[in-house]
Amino acid sequence: MDRKEYNDLDFTDITVDPNLTRRDLLKLLGGGIIILFWSGDDFLLAAQRGREYPEDFNAYLRIAENGRITCFSGKIEMGQGVITSLAQMLAEELDVALDSVDMVMGDTDLCPWDMGTFGSMSTRFFGPAVRAAGAKARTVLIELAAEQLKVPAEKLTTKNGVVFDKEQTDKKVSYAELAKGKAIVRTAKEQPSLKKPSDFSVMGKSFLRTDAKEKVTGAAKYSGDIRLDGMLYAAILRPPAHDAKLKNADTSPAEKIDGVKVVRDGDLVAVLHKNPDIAHRALDEIKAEFDVPEAKIDDKTIFDHLLKNAGKGNPVSQAGDISKGVELAEITVEQKYLNDYVAHAALETHTALAQVEGNKATVWASTQTPFRLKDQVAEAIGLQAENVRIFTPFVGGGFGGKSAGQQAVEAARLSKLSGKPVQVAWTRQEEFFYDTFRPAAVVKIKSATDKAGKIVLWDYEVYFAGQRGAQHFYDIPHHRTVALGGSGFGDGPSAHPFATGAWRAPGNNTNTFARESQIDIMASQAGMDPVEFRLKNLKDERMIRVLKAVAEKFGWKPAKSPSGRGLGVACGTDSGTYVAHIAQVDVDKNSGAVKVRRVVCAQEMGIVVNPEGATIQIEGCITMGLGYALTEGIRFKGGRILDANFDTYELPRFSWVPQIETVLVKADDVSPQGGGEPAIICMGAVIANAIHDATGARLLQLPMTAQRIREAMAAKPTATT
């Protein structure tokens, strides 16, 4: 996410607990050495100041009297691995072993305010701050050691949690000894000098996940695994369609079941029981009638509907003169690209446990935004925000879908009404119904090449996917990019029939699919190899490097598409990172079924903090991306969601997974960039381009289901002017 896009996010509902002072912190943490620090991003700093945040930090670390280092951060761990990579950065700057660092994440009492975990920002923006705090802590420790050892600070250095005299190494004192009996709070304000990549001993090395053992033994606790005495499980009455209104509900059959408690508060009708399965069984007994509005749009008509409701556009970038580009055009390509709504489908459904007692509420929730949730819960049940505490246990996948907090608000309301701790864990059907889907979107592109195969014109309009990834990076003299109808986070005009929101690399999957498909069509029509065509039209050195790297790793041999080989290429940028992919596919000409054989990805993400972690994220992106490329699209009729489980909504499975190879392109002169999202953005285009190379058929809509591929094969070749 770039800074401009931060501005699209709504900060106005954020209140910050003004009572957390340095003294409270010391009391809370019980002494030691505490370093307060900023998340490192000036924009966030300004956003927080706007909320009159009284303090000048939003994360801190503590060196406890036993020498253990704890980092307190409002970020959360949902599989992306920051619990390991942030600890690694701290361990590096502080010169301690990785296993002496603990991360406390997403606890709104212990951790200072944080906007949320999304946009591949943890490493990029929070990471430098963590490193600076580590460096500051090291400076403080050296000062303390200088006093204690009576050695000038400049003669001291640190290693493995010990400060010692460089010349007389037996003159030493451990961090634990230095922290003993201390109650020191310092702020990392200035930018202390950070270690150079060549001096790294922890960063840049591959470490296994620090949370792996808990996760393989079943000990790891997710929100649904928290147990409180007397807690009840809720099953909530749901409408059959969005915007349906409850007319009446006869709850008496449910109430006859032993131990069942029915709670009703306006439209919220829920069954509570000490066993979730019995609560759901009782819910099935409730007879309810709803007024369902007439269905006006569905998954086929949605695109025309969106185009009609897009409103005015925002220019993203522009240069040269479009009419000049038209004059220079030798071959012009005009095309429209579509993508369906896509579900997040994290394996853990939205879950929360709430305990409301008097004027206090405690909530354990699967959320990417614990601080926002704290405010939502406070408002929903009429409490002061400072009396609400959110704990974020391990989150079972997020991908942007766990930024909304409906389930936690429901749990809090039900706990308040029943006087008991209440868990709300959505069923898979509820998850598909209330998901904040990746928005359906349209991209229209008119582009042209001259006689020499140079792109001279690029006129690009994106509808409902926003700016992220919309701006091209090719060397084009006359171009214009316009974004219409919302940011890609789903906050545009109310054109969507249900909630939409951020989905891993929001907007960029749509934009990269369209751009890289269009580039491929132009290459093909210019009679050029698609890799050579891209290189010919690029000046951006970072992109050139990743493209060359992926071609080399794959063993690319130039040919004009369609070559019959089933090879496709695509590239893009996201979160400051550059990626390029090459895929090899087989297409069954009769059924239209695609088997992706091999995907090679080259990624340049600046300094790589944890190469293994980065590689895992790339593999995850490629595997997850197969879904939105090939099968994942929500079918709906009006407010009714027709896909309710994994039988009709097909996620990538083991048999789909291609041979995956990755190259991390070295760039230690660039600070660490995002890694959780970039490698997913090319998956639509790289497969579309490979399908074209295999069959000559051009797929213009995601997902590229077998049926759509059959239709495209019947309709080829693609239209040009």
Added chain:
Amino acid sequence: MADISFTLNGKGVKLSIDGSRPLLWVLRTDLGLTGAKFGCGQSLCGACTVIVDNKAVRSCVYPVRQVDGKEVLTIEGLAKDGKLHPLQEAFTKHDALQCGFCTPGMILNAYALLLRNPQPTDTEIADALQGNVCRCGAHVRIVKAVKTAAEEMKGGKK
């Protein structure tokens, strides 16, 4: 209500319970073992997989009465005397997980596979795990981990 007795992770359990309730929720609520996860409720994702008499079952649709007189193994019972099972070791070593939510079901399904086919090929592993969903995309590493565990367990090492 039915009286049911079975072995759970090596220990005897007796329940007087509505035998039609799904094993998953009896484990997670009545017995406090939260390692088996709810993912879909319709036997479509494998997150709830546990082992009953050496076979992998989907506990979200498995009535508890069917475990009467049988041996049930959940992820909590896989490590012995504090020592991780080779599958758990291999999943850790290969970083074969991200969010970890599918992991218990994935490991137990692989456990059942290795009981019936101690030396599976990559394709056999993929086939066996086809019904288990991993949304984070750890698939390639999961296959490697199962393969490594199979190697480790060769010759009855377990």
